Amino acid sequence: MKDYNLTHLRELESEAIYILREVAAHFERPALLFSGGKDSIVLVHLSRKAFHPASIPFPLLHIDTGHNFEEAITFRDELVTKFNARLVVGSVQESIDSGRVVEEKGINASRNVLQTVTLLDTIEKYKFDAAIGGGRRDEEKARAKERFFSHRDEFGQWDPKNQRPELWNIFNGKKRMGEHFRVFPISNWTEMDVWQYILQENIELPSLYFTHEREVFFRDGIYLAKAPFMAMKSSEKAEKLRVRCRTVGDISCTGLVLSTADNLEDIIKEIAATRVTERGGRYDDKRSEAAMEDRKKEGYF
């Protein structure tokens, strides 16, 4: 008899497509949180698949810290044009200029935490009722308890101890005025699944993910990129090295790894041999053991 099994990548893909279609059916004004990182690029690819041959029925929402890798922004703009998508940008700089948030000071200053305010303001401004994100449960321990459909109160807060049970593939997207949902279609994917899927589907990525020469400096076990707004201690020295990003976010919190991988196969081999988690290179998670849980409660991605 014929074997009716899907590969795990096809099953994960099918699950994500199912969830994206549920979002489009449930909500009036969804948006897809787009960072220029690989997870959000995969989400865009899955969205194209979910609604083919129609175009993606929701805009991409980029929360721009102003501290970007140039390559990520170029890639974003090209992708928007190529797939005929709509782009909405929420600017952290504007939140700072209007006094909504105060810029952090000092050596470890980052706009990562400030993003939450800009994100919630932008969601309110455009009346988005669902924000689709690329969060994965394997990333971090607080994320391991996240739902596919994650309810947020009118202050954008997450209440981890009072989450709605999620059974079978039935999702409850009911909410009151002013509340919204975060939806995570690739919750069940691991870092390796994402990379293998990118390889299988031949998905284009920003050049940052592949080896390149860059001026970097070393801090607390991580290489960070040298940039005009990155304060360096006198003991820290910039050097030119061959590096690549394992995740792509705001420059101030994106760690770089030494690497010579210039193609997907090599990246996958590198990840298979790596002994540190993806978020081990995230400067923003090093603030405390519950750093992610605390940020998520406040309304972080």
Next chain:
Amino acid sequence: MTGGKDSEFSSKGYLNMQLLRFTTAGSVDDGKSTLIGRLLYDSKSLFEDQLDAVKRASVQKGSEHLNLALFTDGLRAEREQGITIDVAYRYFATPNRKFIIADTPGHIQYTRNMVTGASTANAAIILIDARNGVIEQTYRHAYIAYLLGIPHIIVCINKMDLLDYSREVFEKIKADFNAFVAKVLPGEDLRFIPISALKGDNVVKPSGNMDWYQESTLLETLETIPIDKDHDMIHQRFPVQYVIRPESDKYHDYRGYAGRIAGGIFHPGDEVMVLPAGIKTKILQIDTFNGPLDEAFPPMSVTLLLNDDIDISRGDLIAGAGDLPKAASELDCMICWMNPKPMQLNGKYALKHNTRDVRCVINTIDFVLNINTLEEIHERTSLAMNEIGRIGLRTTKPLFFDPYTVNRQTGSLILIDEATNETVAAGMIL
């Protein structure tokens, strides 16, 4: 992800892996967290930074050995209280399969989490502490696995190291368990494995301490259980999720019905019936982004194009024309109540079944089950949180369903409190 042996992750091998979802049930101190930690640790699915964090925490808490249970701690309150509050999902992979673990807490008050974790599982691991044998909570775990229709059940008898790896102890527990489940698990795929999660016996590596056990270790079992029959491959069922109508010149007349196949195998040309309209038509094409398909089966997400122009919307069901589901607005269900506010007889709730939204009223509470003894308690007028019972309900519009034992997708539903929007119950249609 699995680190270490990169040769195992040749891209080709990885593209042929299957996905297995399993849940773990055990009472407090049965060693469930340790077992999961052991699976992750011995299958080299943990990273150095995770390992370092746990080593530091183990020393801090004064543990003699690496406290494997710490790998599964999640929320701050859980670390503080040393308990698991909510379902947590864990991931690991071997060269053959990717695994999703629904790690559910064992406390009696958390039946609802166990039910949640079990709802999507292919397999359940039921843990028994060899020193305590089969206890009341074991019955509860077995019953929930049965009620939620988990196709494969693996009973792990843990802490064998504390009983000199005694075969007699293992056989006695096996017999006790079998005596109970003869009532609830007839014909299930049921296996027993003697293990020590702490020492690692028969979890990933075969034990050197139990020569009398020659069968598979837990990991080998998880890697080889056949899962291709876990979906209903017979009755064609396609709940319509979303209608795709591209507003473009190229696809001017395109009208596709997007959804995920819930049962059966679909082919172009198959005769189908659209419900509730009751109109027969044929499948013109099974469309995807990568082009049309010759066949589609669960759990694939596809888009169906039909021969005739019929008014179809979300919530409708496309089913094999010669093999229709049941249609009714009065249903009998087993239900697990999940909300602090009890269910009331004659109460009204929103109901979600597949992609269909209706409202319902609770007509009867036939009985509430004491799940430790399977005793039926009659003449109740409410159902409290974590209770399981049999009810009759009436919906505002008919549902098209199969019994849950035939199809876990078309046989399941949830109830939602319309005042709070909370999901308050999981229902299995009888």
